[in-house]
Amino acid sequence: KRLILIGPPGSGKGTQSPIIKDEYCLCHLATGDMLRAAVAAKTPLGIKAKEAMNNGELVSDDLVVGIIDEAMKKPSCQKGFILDGFPRTVVQAEKLDEMLQKQGSKIDKVLNFAIDDAILEERITGRWIHPSSGRSYHTKFQPPKVPGVDDVTGEPLIQRKDDTAEVLKSRLDAFHRQTEPVINYYSTKGVVASLHAEKPPKEVTSEVKNVLSS
Ligand code: AP5
Numbered sequence: 001k002r003l004i005l006i007g008p009p010g011s012g013k014g015t016q017s018p019i020i021k022d023e024y025c026l027c028h029l030a031t032g033d034m035l036r037a038a039v040a041a042k043t044p045l046g047i048k049a050k051e052a053m054n055n056g057e058l059v060s061d062d063l064v065v066g067i068i069d070e071a072m073k074k075p076s077c078q079k080g081f082i083l084d085g086f087p088r089t090v091v092q093a094e095k096l097d098e099m100l101q102k103q104g105s106k107i108d109k110v111l112n113f114a115i116d117d118a119i120l121e122e123r124i125t126g127r128w129i130h131p132s133s134g135r136s137y138h139t140k141f142q143p144p145k146v147p148g149v150d151d152v153t154g155e156p157l158i159q160r161k162d163d164t165a166e167v168l169k170s171r172l173d174a175f176h177r178q179t180e181p182v183i184n185y186y187s188t189k190g191v192v193a194s195l196h197a198e199k200p201p202k203e204v205t206s207e208v209k210n211v212l213s214s
């Protein structure tokens with residue numbers, strides 16, 4: 001399967017991705033995770049992306065299209081993939097279509113994580129992540145077994161620099177202005193399925209499985 005996960009910050013894309021990935025043997029490509037790794041490693045890409053990310057603005061289309069083009073060539077992605085956080089502009093969606101057309105493939109489903117903005121601040125400000133795996137927790141909704149520590153590796157959890165109420169406003173603004181049009185772009189192709197992303201994580205997972213098995 002070739003899937004796209006679209007939704008505002010905190011809607012649950014990164015939480016559902018590992019579950020879908022394991023269930024369907026897909027690769028998980030999260031542009032946000034890849035960019036954060038590049039920023040941490042101070043690579044040329046990371047240096048270019050850092051400021052926009054810290055301000056809650058989108059990084060340029062060319063940079064993210066480049067990393068996705070490269071990442072999709074991985075052998076683990078040949079059976080199918082989950083794109084988490086990409087495409088986020090109509091230009092990115094058009095570029096992705098071109099890439100897939102060259103391989104004779106196309107997107108099977110776009111999962112739209114529909115949710116009210118008002119719910120997102122609590123989710124974002126309570127999130128703690130394990131940076132090397134991208135696993136996320138929440139102090140209230142998904143607490144780790146030991147506070148501040150990753151369940152799997154025992155390594156410390158950190159908070160994302162852009163996970164403040166202030167930066168969330170810019171991220172939501174970017175979502176509504178630049179990313180919502182991408183949902184319309186795929187609606188015209190008849191591949192969008194909308195989820196009730198405000199429900200508890202397990203219920204969202206069941207909705208995803210229903211959509212993907214139909
Ligand atoms: P990115 O990393 O993609 O961030 P985002 O889109 O803002 O999404 P989040 O990761 O915040 O939300 P999520 O939906 O994954 O939520 P999660 O499941 O963790 O992008 C970061 C930045 O990189 C961008 O601002 C931009 O600068 C740049 N960038 C990335 N891609 C780009 C692109 N294509 N083009 C240009 N720039 C790009 O859940 C959040 C919290 O809620 C967690 O604590 C979780 O435990 C909890 N939670 C999850 N589900 C539930 C639930 N159902 N009920 C209760 N709590 C829940």
Ligand code: ZN
Binds near residue numbers: 030
């Ligand atoms: Zn995420």
